[in-house]
Amino acid sequence: MVSAVAPAASRRWRRPPVFIKSRFWRIAIYGGFFAYLVMALWSIDLDWTRIVQGLDRGQRFIEGFLTPDFTSRWRDIRQGMVESITMTVCASVVGILISIPIGIGAARNIAPWPVHAVCRSIIAISRAFQEIIIAILFVAMFGFGPFAGFLTLSFATIGFISKLLADDIEEVDEAQAEAIRATGAGWWQIVNYAIQPQVMPRLIGLSLYRVDINFRESSVIGIVGAGGIGATLNTSMERYDYDTAGAILILIIIFVMLAEYGSSHIRKRVQ
Amino acid sequence: MLEVDSLEKRYKTGDMALRGVSFTVAKGQVVGLIGPSGAGKSSLIRCINRLVEPTGGAIRLNGLDLTKLSGGNLRQARRRIGMIFQEYALVERLTVMENVLSGRLGYVPFWRSFFRRFPQADVDKAFQLLDRVGLQDHVDKRADALSGGQRQRVGIARALEQDPELLLVDEPTASLDPKTSRQIMRLICEVCRERDLPAIINIHDVVLAQMFVDRIIGLRAGAVVFDGPPTDLTDTVLTEIYGEEDWHAMRKTREEDAADESETKAFEAERLAELV
Amino acid sequence: MPIGPDAADKTWSKHTRRGEWMIWGGWFALAVVFVLSWQVMNERTIWAFVEDAPRQGADLLSRSWPPRWDYLGNLWQPLWDTLNMATLGTLLGTAMAVPLAFMAARNTSPSLLFLRPVALFIIVASRSINSLIWALLLVAIIGPGILAGIIAIALRSIGFVGKLLYESIEEIDETQVEAVRATGAGQLQLIDYAIVPQVLPAFVGMTIFRWDINIRESTILGLVGAGGIGLQLQGSLNTLAWSQVSVIFAVILLTVIVAEWVSSKVRRAII
Numbered sequence: 001m002v003s004a005v006a007p008a009a010s011r012r013w014r015r016p017p018v019f020i021k022s023r024f025w026r027i028a029i030y031g032g033f034f035a036y037l038v039m040a041l042w043s044i045d046l047d048w049t050r051i052v053q054g055l056d057r058g059q060r061f062i063e064g065f066l067t068p069d070f071t072s073r074w075r076d077i078r079q080g081m082v083e084s085i086t087m088t089v090c091a092s093v094v095g096i097l098i099s100i101p102i103g104i105g106a107a108r109n110i111a112p113w114p115v116h117a118v119c120r121s122i123i124a125i126s127r128a129f130q131e132i133i134i135a136i137l138f139v140a141m142f143g144f145g146p147f148a149g150f151l152t153l154s155f156a157t158i159g160f161i162s163k164l165l166a167d168d169i170e171e172v173d174e175a176q177a178e179a180i181r182a183t184g185a186g187w188w189q190i191v192n193y194a195i196q197p198q199v200m201p202r203l204i205g206l207s208l209y210r211v212d213i214n215f216r217e218s219s220v221i222g223i224v225g226a227g228g229i230g231a232t233l234n235t236s237m238e239r240y241d242y243d244t245a246g247a248i249l250i251l252i253i254i255f256v257m258l259a260e261y262g263s264s265h266i267r268k269r270v271q
Numbered sequence: 272m273l274e275v276d277s278l279e280k281r282y283k284t285g286d287m288a289l290r291g292v293s294f295t296v297a298k299g300q301v302v303g304l305i306g307p308s309g310a311g312k313s314s315l316i317r318c319i320n321r322l323v324e325p326t327g328g329a330i331r332l333n334g335l336d337l338t339k340l341s342g343g344n345l346r347q348a349r350r351r352i353g354m355i356f357q358e359y360a361l362v363e364r365l366t367v368m369e370n371v372l373s374g375r376l377g378y379v380p381f382w383r384s385f386f387r388r389f390p391q392a393d394v395d396k397a398f399q400l401l402d403r404v405g406l407q408d409h410v411d412k413r414a415d416a417l418s419g420g421q422r423q424r425v426g427i428a429r430a431l432e433q434d435p436e437l438l439l440v441d442e443p444t445a446s447l448d449p450k451t452s453r454q455i456m457r458l459i460c461e462v463c464r465e466r467d468l469p470a471i472i473n474i475h476d477v478v479l480a481q482m483f484v485d486r487i488i489g490l491r492a493g494a495v496v497f498d499g500p501p502t503d504l505t506d507t508v509l510t511e512i513y514g515e516e517d518w519h520a521m522r523k524t525r526e527e528d529a530a531d532e533s534e535t536k537a538f539e540a541e542r543l544a545e546l547v
Numbered sequence: 548m549p550i551g552p553d554a555a556d557k558t559w560s561k562h563t564r565r566g567e568w569m570i571w572g573g574w575f576a577l578a579v580v581f582v583l584s585w586q587v588m589n590e591r592t593i594w595a596f597v598e599d600a601p602r603q604g605a606d607l608l609s610r611s612w613p614p615r616w617d618y619l620g621n622l623w624q625p626l627w628d629t630l631n632m633a634t635l636g637t638l639l640g641t642a643m644a645v646p647l648a649f650m651a652a653r654n655t656s657p658s659l660l661f662l663r664p665v666a667l668f669i670i671v672a673s674r675s676i677n678s679l680i681w682a683l684l685l686v687a688i689i690g691p692g693i694l695a696g697i698i699a700i701a702l703r704s705i706g707f708v709g710k711l712l713y714e715s716i717e718e719i720d721e722t723q724v725e726a727v728r729a730t731g732a733g734q735l736q737l738i739d740y741a742i743v744p745q746v747l748p749a750f751v752g753m754t755i756f757r758w759d760i761n762i763r764e765s766t767i768l769g770l771v772g773a774g775g776i777g778l779q780l781q782g783s784l785n786t787l788a789w790s791q792v793s794v795i796f797a798v799i800l801l802t803v804i805v806a807e808w809v810s811s812k813v814r815r816a817i818i
Contacts, residue, residue, distance in 0.1 A: 013368055013394045015387040016411045018747070019817065037638075040631040044693055054689035061688055086588035093581045128800055132679065132767045136784065141603045143596035146588045220677040223771065233680065237687050245684070249676065256675035320729055350731030360726035364744040373740050377731025384736050426726075433730055 064242030065249065073236065073244045080232035081251060083146045084218040087228055091150050091218075092211045095157025100203075102158060103165030109177075110169060110191065119162065126159025135221040146227030153214045153221075160213070164206050165199065172198045204270050208263035215259050219252050272297055272333060273319070273437055273469055279327030280314050280493075288314040290493040291328065296437075299467040301460055303480035303501070306490035307513050312473040315490065316439045319471070320352045321345060332437055350377025353430030355459070357442035359422040361429075363415040367406060370414050370425050371397040374432030393432070400428040404458065420451035424458070431462060438463060438470035445475060452476070456483045477509065611793035618791045622779060622798055628693050629775035629802070632768065633761040636700025641754050644705045648712035654724075655716055655742065670713070673706030678764045682773040693774035700761050700768070707760075711753045712746065719745040752814045759810035766799045 020026040070077065105111045106119035134155055138148040177194040185193060222230025229248060236244040273296040280289040288311040296302050304312050317323035319330055321337060330337045332351065340348050353374070361370045375393045376384055383389060389397075401407050404424040409417060414425060423443060430438060440459060444452035456472075460483045463470045474480045480487060481501040489497030489504075489512040497508050560567070649655045651666035682699035689695055719742060727741040769777020776795060783791040 010391055010395055011398050012391075013398070013410070015369065016366060019751075036634075040635055043627065043631055044635075044697070046694060047690060047692065050690040051694075058688040061684065082587060086584035089580060089584040090588055093577070128803060129796075130763055130767050130799075132770065133796065133799070137607070140607055141600045143593060145592055147592040147597060150588060216675065216677060220679045223679060223683065230680070234683065237683055240687075249680075252680075253672050253675040257671055260671075322725055322729060346731040346733060348731070349729060352729070354726070354729040356722060356726055358722055360722040362723045362727065362741055362744050363720075364747070365740070369740075373727055373732070374730050376727065376733070376736045376740060381733065381735045381739075384732075385739055429726075429730070439729075 061242045061246070064244075065246035067243060068247035068250050069241075069243035070247045073232070073241070076232045076235070077229070077244070077248060077251065080222065080229035080248070081255075083149070083222075084215065084228040084230075085255075087146050087149045087153060087218045088211060088215045091153030091157060092207070092214050094150075095154040095214075096161055096207050096210070098154070099158050099161035099165060103162040104169065104191065104195075106162055106166035107169035109172075109174075110187075110195065119166070123159050123163045123166070126155055127163065131156050131217050131221060132224055135224050135226040139225045144225040144227070149218060149221050149226035149228055152226055153217060156217065157210055157214060160210055161203075161206055165203055168199045168202050169195055201270060205267045208267055212256070212259050212263055216252075216256055273471075274331040275315075275319070275328070276331070277328040278315070278318060278325055278330060280311070280318055280323065281326045288493050289318065289325070292490070292493070292495055293328075294488060294495065294498060296469045296471065298469055299464065300486060301463050301470045301472065301484045303484035303487045304471055304473045304490060305475075305477055305480055305487060305512065309492075310490040311493040312490055313441060314493075316354075316441055316471055316473050319437075319439055320349050320354060346377055350433055351436045353433045353435030353438045355423070355426045355430050355438065355440040355443050357445045359414075359419070359426045359446075361414040361422055361425055364413060366411050366413055367401070367417070367425050368397060368410045371400060371428045371432050374429040377433065397428070397432055400431050403431075403462070404428050419447050420455065423447065423451075423455050427455075427458060427462065431466075435468065438468055440470060440472040440474075442473055442475060444479065452479060453482075460484070477504070607789060610787075610789040613790065614793040614797065615788075615790040616794060618794045619798070622776060622795065625769070625774075625776040625779050626798065626802065628696075629765045629769075629777075630762070632693050632696040632700055632765040632773070632775050633758060633806075636697045636765070637704055637754065637758040637761050639697060640701035640704025640757070641708050643701065644708035644712060647705065647709045648716060649738070651709065651713040652716035654719070654721070655738070666709075666713075670706045670709040673702055673704075674710060675706075676703070678703035678761075679768060679771060682768045683771045686772040691772035691774070696765060696768045696773035696775055699773060700765055703764070704757050704761065707757050708750075708753055712750055715746045715749045716742060748817055751817050755810045755813050755817075759806050762806040763803055766802065 017026055020029060102119045102122055105115045106123055108116055111119070131152055135148065135152040138151045138155075142148045142151065172195055176198065177190055180190050180194040218228045218230070219233070220230045222228040222232070223234050225231070229252065233245060233248045236242075236248065275292060275294050277291040277293050278289050279287075279291055281287050292311075292315060294302075304315065306312050314323055318325040319332075319337065321340070325338055328338070332348070335348065337345075337348050362373065365373070369387065372387075372389050372393060373384075374397075375389055379389060379393070398407075398410075401410060404427055406421060406424055406428070409421065414422060417425065426443075438459075443455055443459060447455060456479055459470065459472065462468070472480070472484060481504060484501060487497065487499065487501050487504055488495055489508065491512050496511055497504070647666050647669060650657065650662045651670060653659065653663070656663040656666070678699045681702045682695055685695040685699050689698075723745065724737065724741040727737055732740060765775050765777075767777045767780070769775045769779065770781050772778070772781075776799065780792065780795050783789075783795060
């Protein structure tokens, strides 16, 4: 082999850092994180006797999951599932219907600023709190049962859909809106002809996705009294009835899978 | 020396990509492989390093039958065969140096490659190659920060870093402008002569091929229809390879690209199945 | 654009006759489902409570105001626990999600017939079940405390990170993989050199995003006994100490906002 280059002296090579280029910050950030980890791990207090006891229960739970008992509490399970599903349907429909005007109002490019500010604040409030916390408040106000759950999910849906819808509208192709405006169209016509076609497919996709999320959430807010399968699950855990709990979990998983499969199927057809 | 002996490839879709292709390439010889899209050029060079599994025939590199290898032996054989790709195929988010050093992956144990602690000899060689291809100032840049021509130079350095006994080159200039294309072709041919390295260059541009290579093999529908020096490549021969066309105004068209893509798709599907 | 049969007077409508019927039918079906769900859901709703809700709300508000700010002193330790649950849970979940994602991705799975479906099932199961439910189960099994919270967060994070990661592994550029394979690299080297660089930024991004979500989730895990600020919330709710509840809400809100800010900063710095 003939090399055209003069033989270079051995040059060392080290890989340049992937994320943080500055040596000082790299050491500070990684070091700080490591120190935090040590402290965090330190602060876990382990009760070994309790954990060893728990292993036995864990085994019983897994057995319960493998041999689920659908029959002995079937009435409760059915009631819980019906509540969950109806809550999901109602909250999705109502939530999405309310989201649309709020989403349009929250889009900076088509709404006047006072409307924009109000709508954005509604979105911020709805997104800041966990569903569970909202559910606690609604249960306190409206009493136990699926109605409080329905309100919770509707409220959460508004935050989710409005935000994404508003962001979408803000990103639409201005040229299309311009072209429609040039034909002398009014505000409603612009929304209808220039904005709607651009955001509609995404809106449908998001709505279906939200139905999914609502069902999943409907299975937990029952824990604080807002109806749905979560309440049934909570009761069965309190009774150490792991076979029923296993059955409920399996049902939840199956329903979520069905909802996900169904919504992705519909999304594909729509787009 | 590379001997290809009645090589066949049939895809699972039933498409016959290669129908008994035979030829030998001597040490230091640069062969241009031409032919219309779908003639099996890509399949042929990928059969040689077994990125595509041949369904029949034999490939011998310096006496070793590559078609019989598997597992560790196949990897050892692959590291002796350098490959340069159409769209550069650099790992975009790694640095230029890491891309070049990845040519040593077949030689070093996993822990060394994982901690990027390559033997100093490998690093020296990589620096030399980067000097040779004119990228000494871009060592620690990320590959996606380079221009097309520069990326292809990294691709060349990576292939040479393997200390190859054979170079496979797949459409090295397809995504480059005419001037850069010539520079890259010249560079490839020069390094082959420097190292007495045999090479097979799969190339669309017949004029470019005639300018640089020692020998041309013309492929049509998976069979060799021409094998000889570039000077023998007359219009009659070209018509036999490509069909009727005005040869002096040849341009790569969009349709060709599309057809090429469909060929690529066919073996990509198979590649996916065997990956990792 | 369907055109009427008589070329002389072309009529235009956006959809075909049949398509129009299908669309209206779909909306009608949705309306029927909604009304039915509404009726079933509200079978047991006591409307007197609902009518009473504004008064209840006002009552709650008056009881939570002014917040008992001196209660803040009791919240620092639980807040620290909450942060730790979220961070350690995210790390643990991510660590388990990575091998799972490689098993689930079609192009890296060692066994398409066996391991891939198993990995996909684990991911779906983890995603279907809310971290609060995981916490409910784990508190029953290993006892109350932040360990249950950490594991609950981890189990939920597996599905999230696992799904996003395996999807991004399936979307990588195969030519880069082919090029590295052509150098004679082994399987692990292939993953290290061709796959990891392609998915690393997305992976770090999704992990931090999940951490942000986990901060939110870990604030309420205490409701079922899994430690953190939720325990304080539970205690205050049980004693109807609404002036403490409002302090807790304020702290949670602030934490969530800070976490979101940190996460968006870091993600922007990486991508």
